[in-house]
Amino acid sequence: MAQRTGVWLVGARGSVATTVVAGAAALAAGLAEPTGCVTETEPLRRLALPGFGDLVFGGHDVVSVPLRKRAEQLVDAGVLPPFATAALGGALDTADRAVRSGTRHQDGGPQARHADALAADLVAFRELQGLDTVVVVNLASTEPDVDPSRVPADPAELRRALEERAGVLPPSSLYAYASLLADCPYVDFTPSTGMRLPALEALAGHLRLPYTGRDGKTGETLVKSVLAPMFAQRALRVRSWSGTNLLGGGDGATLRDPRAARSKTRSKNRALERILGHPVEGETHIDDVPDLGEWKTAWDHIGFEGFLGVRMTMQFTWQGCDSALAAPLVLDLVRLMALAHRSGASGPQTQFGFFFKDPVEEAVPASAGVPGARPEHGLDAQYRELLRWAGSVRS
Numbered sequence: 001m002a003q004r005t006g007v008w009l010v011g012a013r014g015s016v017a018t019t020v021v022a023g024a025a026a027l028a029a030g031l032a033e034p035t036g037c038v039t040e041t042e043p044l045r046r047l048a049l050p051g052f053g054d055l056v057f058g059g060h061d062v063v064s065v066p067l068r069k070r071a072e073q074l075v076d077a078g079v080l081p082p083f084a085t086a087a088l089g090g091a092l093d094t095a096d097r098a099v100r101s102g103t104r105h106q107d108g109g110p111q112a113r114h115a116d117a118l119a120a121d122l123v124a125f126r127e128l129q130g131l132d133t134v135v136v137v138n139l140a141s142t143e144p145d146v147d148p149s150r151v152p153a154d155p156a157e158l159r160r161a162l163e164e165r166a167g168v169l170p171p172s173s174l175y176a177y178a179s180l181l182a183d184c185p186y187v188d189f190t191p192s193t194g195m196r197l198p199a200l201e202a203l204a205g206h207l208r209l210p211y212t213g214r215d216g217k218t219g220e221t222l223v224k225s226v227l228a229p230m231f232a233q234r235a236l237r238v239r240s241w242s243g244t245n246l247l248g249g250g251d252g253a254t255l256r257d258p259r260a261a262r263s264k265t266r267s268k269n270r271a272l273e274r275i276l277g278h279p280v281e282g283e284t285h286i287d288d289v290p291d292l293g294e295w296k297t298a299w300d301h302i303g304f305e306g307f308l309g310v311r312m313t314m315q316f317t318w319q320g321c322d323s324a325l326a327a328p329l330v331l332d333l334v335r336l337m338a339l340a341h342r343s344g345a346s347g348p349q350t351q352f353g354f355f356f357k358d359p360v361e362e363a364v365p366a367s368a369g370v371p372g373a374r375p376e377h378g379l380d381a382q383y384r385e386l387l388r389w390a391g392s393v394r395s
Contacts, residue, residue, distance in 0.1 A: 003050040005338045006126055006134030008184065010157075010175045012059025012099045015079065015249060015294060018092070019327040021057050022084050025091035027331075028053030031083065036328035038354075039335050044390055045305075047333040058098030058125045060175070061117065067096040073202035079323050098125060102140075102175075111169060118178035125257045126182070133341050135334045136179040136186045138213075139171055141250065143192040146170050150198050152298045155206065158199040176200055180207055185341045187206050187333050188213030189326070191358065201348070207365060208346035211339060215357040218325035219318050220245060220284075220298035221271060222379070226277040227314075229378040231304060239311075240303040241272055242282035248292030249322075270358050271377040296322050329355050343394045350375055351389035354382035 009017040034040040036205040039049055065144050068089055070362040095219070100121045113337070126134045151168065152158040161168045162177075169177060172192035179186040180203050188194035188211075195201060195211045217225065220243060229240050273279055282301075302314040333355055340349055354360030359375040359382075376382050 003048070003130070003133075003342075004054050004056055004131055005050040005334065006131040006366055007055050007057050007059075007131060007334050008122055008125065008134050008136045008179075009057065009059035010102065010106045010136065010138045010172075011061055011072055011140035012057075012095070013061040013063050013065055013067055014139055015070070015074060015323040016326045016330065017059065017061075018067055018074060019079060019248075019323040020139075020330045021067060021092060021095045022056050022071055022074075022088050024052045024057070024331060025088040025326045026081075026084070028055075029087070031079070031087060032149045034328070036325070037332055038329075039332045043387065047336075047339060047390055047393065050338055052331070055331075056098075056129050056131060056332065057095035058100070058121075059095075060100055060102030060121065062102045064262065067092040067099075071314065074294065074323070079294050079321055094095075106164045110163050110168055111166055111174060112159065113168075114160060115174055115178045115181060118175060119181035122178065122182035122184055126184075131133040133338050134182070134184045135341070136175065137330055137334065138175060138188045138190055139185075139330070140172065140190060140192070142171050142190050143172055146193045146197075147172070148193075148197050151199065153202075155199045155203040158203075173197055173200060176211070177203075180204055180209055183207070183209065184211075185209055186211040187330075187337055187339045189216040189330060189333070191215040196360075201363065205347050208344075210340050210345045210347065210349050212333070212337065212349040212352045212360055213356060213358075214360070216326050216329050217321060217355060217357045218329065219296060219320055220300065221357045223298075223300070223316060223318055225271055225275070225377055225379040225382070227302070227316075228272055229380065231302075232276055237305040238276055238280050238302060239305055240281040241300065243284040243298060243300040245284065245286045246289045246292060246297045247286060247322075248288075248290055248296070249294050268358055274374060274377045294321055294323055296320060339393065351385050353377075354379065 010016055027034055071080055071092055075082060075084050122134055152161050162294050170193050172194040176186050176195040177200060186195055191214055194214055269284055298318040300316050304312055306312055347363045348360035350360055350362055353375050361375050
């Protein structure tokens with residue numbers, strides 16, 4: 001029996017979201033191969049996952065440019081194939097009709113009513129489409145970091161604060177809260193705060209809802225998560241690792257804000273120290289280059305030490321289209337999270353760390369008095385963890 005699954009995209013009219021909707025329609029129609037979709041490789045393809053044609057799209061956004069128009073722009077940029085708007089226009093229009101305004105969290109006043117309105121959109125979408133599961137995916141622009149200590153840590157106290165004033169939660173966390181109110185699994189594909197607040201994590205556990213994230217691993221950090229374990233396993237000491245990222249499009253413009261850029265670079269750098277086991281010199285820099293449009297370039301310089309202290313270097317360049325790299329991962333995560341939800345999973349889904357720069361950590365009660373195990377960051381180890389889960393999951 002087909003498993004019709006709702007996909008609610010926060011930032012539903014952005015480049016990644018448009019590529020996700022068009023890509024799912026192309027795959028369902030047999031117009032493209034599932035290149036980049038890990039769930040279409042063995043043994044994951046044997047799982048009871050919803051098909052691409054069983055995904056029903058909706059979302060929130062603060063812009064009004066229709067998906068069909070955004071798709072035309074992406075065709076011109078070389079991101080989507082020329083046939084996209086002609087062959088997939090109907091699917092884009094259908095998804096666009098289900099997009100709702102995401103501006104309510106910016107309208108002032110107590111945030112509780114805004115969260116309740118966002119949750120009502122999700123419930124209405126699920127009921128109108130006759131869906132048993134709706135997976136919420138945050139694809140919105142990167143936000144500045146938030147100090148968790150400034151947000152009430154208890155779910156009941158958080159609710160009271162939301163009922164009394166504005167500005168308690170950043171937008172990503174307001175959407176995460178709304179997804180919990182609507183009984184929806186949540187995926188944060190951005191480095192924004194999202195679900196990573198004690199009150200929201202506790203509420204997800206209480207409601208027995210799964211969540212995962214954050215910051216999709218699509219380019220430079222993907223390469224880092226392969227190379228860093230190589231240096232560690234071969235006992236070659238990495239002394240420095242510096243990178244420069246050149247971005248165009250909306251990402252470049254957003255990350256021009258130093259506060260948003262810090263959120264992104266912290267996410268990108270965290271994996272390196274965790275894999276190597278020690279800090280290294282160097283930083284990751286992000287530059288906005290509007291001329292690049294939907295494309296990005298990353299250049300990394302690695303300094304390492306070999307036998308008898310001999311100094312050596314390695315450099316690599318990664319050039320790619322972020323939307324084309326991200327979209328298949330979003331589709332993978334939606335399908336996997338839908339299965340996890342249907343199988344009764346709840347709380348942080350650490351087995352999906354394979355897809356993220358800064359994966360969620362295992363939930364450990366404060367009463368335990370010990371920290372939880374740190375998430376794995378090496379790509380191969382993450383892949384093995386994903387396969388172990390796939391072999392044990394109850395469909």
